[in-house]
Amino acid sequence: MAKPLKDHAAIERTVTSALADQPIIDMHTHLYPPTFGSAGGANPDPAGLMLWGVDELITYHYLVAEVYRVVPATELPYERFWAMSKAEQADHIWKHLFVGRSPISESCRGVLTTLQLLGLDTSDRSLVGFRKYFAQQDPSGYIDTVMEKSNVESITMTNAVFDDPERETWLTNPKAGDDPRFTGVLRFDPLLRDWPGAAGRLAEWGYAVGEDLSGETIEEGRRFLREWIDRVRTIYCAVSLGPEFRYPADGDDATARAGQKVLEQVVLPVCAERGLPFAMMIGAKRRELVNPGLGDAGDTVGKSDVQSVINLCREFPENRFFCTMLARENQHELTVAARKFGNLMVFGCWWFLNNPSLVEEMTRMRTELLGVSYIPQHSDARVLDQLIYKWDHSRRVIGKVLTDKYADLAGTGWAVSGEDVARDVRLLLRDNFATFVTG
Ligand code: HDL
Ligand code: ZN
Numbered sequence: 001m002a003k004p005l006k007d008h009a010a011i012e013r014t015v016t017s018a019l020a021d022q023p024i025i026d027m028h029t030h031l032y033p034p035t036f037g038s039a040g041g042a043n044p045d046p047a048g049l050m051l052w053g054v055d056e057l058i059t060y061h062y063l064v065a066e067v068y069r070v071v072p073a074t075e076l077p078y079e080r081f082w083a084m085s086k087a088e089q090a091d092h093i094w095k096h097l098f099v100g101r102s103p104i105s106e107s108c109r110g111v112l113t114t115l116q117l118l119g120l121d122t123s124d125r126s127l128v129g130f131r132k133y134f135a136q137q138d139p140s141g142y143i144d145t146v147m148e149k150s151n152v153e154s155i156t157m158t159n160a161v162f163d164d165p166e167r168e169t170w171l172t173n174p175k176a177g178d179d180p181r182f183t184g185v186l187r188f189d190p191l192l193r194d195w196p197g198a199a200g201r202l203a204e205w206g207y208a209v210g211e212d213l214s215g216e217t218i219e220e221g222r223r224f225l226r227e228w229i230d231r232v233r234t235i236y237c238a239v240s241l242g243p244e245f246r247y248p249a250d251g252d253d254a255t256a257r258a259g260q261k262v263l264e265q266v267v268l269p270v271c272a273e274r275g276l277p278f279a280m281m282i283g284a285k286r287r288e289l290v291n292p293g294l295g296d297a298g299d300t301v302g303k304s305d306v307q308s309v310i311n312l313c314r315e316f317p318e319n320r321f322f323c324t325m326l327a328r329e330n331q332h333e334l335t336v337a338a339r340k341f342g343n344l345m346v347f348g349c350w351w352f353l354n355n356p357s358l359v360e361e362m363t364r365m366r367t368e369l370l371g372v373s374y375i376p377q378h379s380d381a382r383v384l385d386q387l388i389y390k391w392d393h394s395r396r397v398i399g400k401v402l403t404d405k406y407a408d409l410a411g412t413g414w415a416v417s418g419e420d421v422a423r424d425v426r427l428l429l430r431d432n433f434a435t436f437v438t439g
Contacts (some may be wrong), residue, residue: 002417012403018183018425023153024276028378033179038139052384053134061296062107067093087161107353110389150387158189159232184232192252193259238279239346243302272318283326301326306333313341325349347375359397372424
């Protein structure tokens with residue numbers, strides 16, 4: 001019989017080391033291997049999709065939004081900011097969010113956590129030394145450094161097939177995704193959010209589809225998905241959906257009705273046939289409705305409809321669904337929905353929820369309602385180095401919650417052992433995902 005953990009301090013130590021020692025499969029990132037072009041280091045490719053280094057960290061779109069709160073567009077027009085070099089943008093953000101004010105927001109703190117855990121001197125308020133360090137790094141070797149420091153064993157990409165640079169990379173270099181440290185996820189938002197636009201693109205690419213979904217459209221749509229699932233060697237398929245997403249679709253909205261038909265007759269049948277989960281990330285209100293001048297920073301959050309997720313899980317029992325929602329207000333109802341369906345796996349504290357106060361609230365609620373049968377976090381990293389801070393900060397909060405929960409458990413007289421904790425942490429940080437993906 002394993003030795004039970006006696007007191008709160010012993011439980012805290014055990015939980016902290018179990019989380020630190022557990023290699024993570026990061027199930028949602030926007031990261032890429034060097035085959036997609038390296039935008040950092042000594043010889044940056046400005047068109048490269050592999051973002052890394054201090055200037056990319058500081059110009060992450062979360063910080064762009066925050067700097068525009070203190071230097072408004074009336075003072076610095078968006079077009080002028082976007083015309084600056086990456087280094088000039090970073091200098092502007094560093095001046096106003098780090099030197100001119102304390103960098104206590106989660107996005108600013110994250111930059112400093114990453115630099116500190118890389119062993120750099122974060123008492124230095126100049127960027128010169130940091131830039132020198134990154135200029136000395138080799139892109140591929142640096143990926144190993146970051147994965148080792150964050151204890152991430154596998155990085156899941158977001159391969160958005162409707163984004164031209166992404167698609168063209170795959171078409172010109174079939175080996176683009178061969179890096180064993182990365183796995184592919186086929187992302188196709190326009191298929192469901194804007195079928196008329198998507199149909200036009202597919203037709204350009206040689207698929208005999210029609211906006212009116214007639215003729216061979218359904219079969220050709222399935223061919224398109226199958227070909228890209230194979231090319232990307234995708235381990236699940238994904239979309240981001242707006243807060244207005246409904247299943248079944250609102251009868252008056254022709255585009256939404258077309259999206260529903262594509263979901264029912266193309267996406268879900270191909271995912272089921274290939275045994276792939278389908279991930280729905282719901283609640284992002286895209287920048288066109290908010291503030292397009294901010295670019296990636298221009299999107300916002302809206303409350304979504306959990307009943308639509310319930311309807312899909314019930315009506316498509318042969319499909320497996322990942323789901324995360326962007327609004328704090330949706331979290332309790334979505335977590336309760338996960339109690340009703342074994343084919344629903346809730347995951348992550350997405351985007352505007354990835355802040356310690358909300359990660360703690362969500363992780364407590366999920367653990368109390370679901371035990372350890374959920375996936376507490378994904379990084380959503382867009383800049384490679386962010387893995388270091390996003391997982392350091394998340395492990396700290398998850399550790400706080402698990403320590404309390406195991407202390408409560410020990411209080412019932414149940415013998416909590418280090419082996420139990422390590423097994424549960426393995427499920428939360430890796431095996432719940434790995435098992436759900438293989439089905
Ligand atoms: O759609 C998504 O996958 C979101 O995560 C967006 O990429 C968003 O801009 C983001 O980076 N959130 O962290
Ligand atoms: Zn994302």
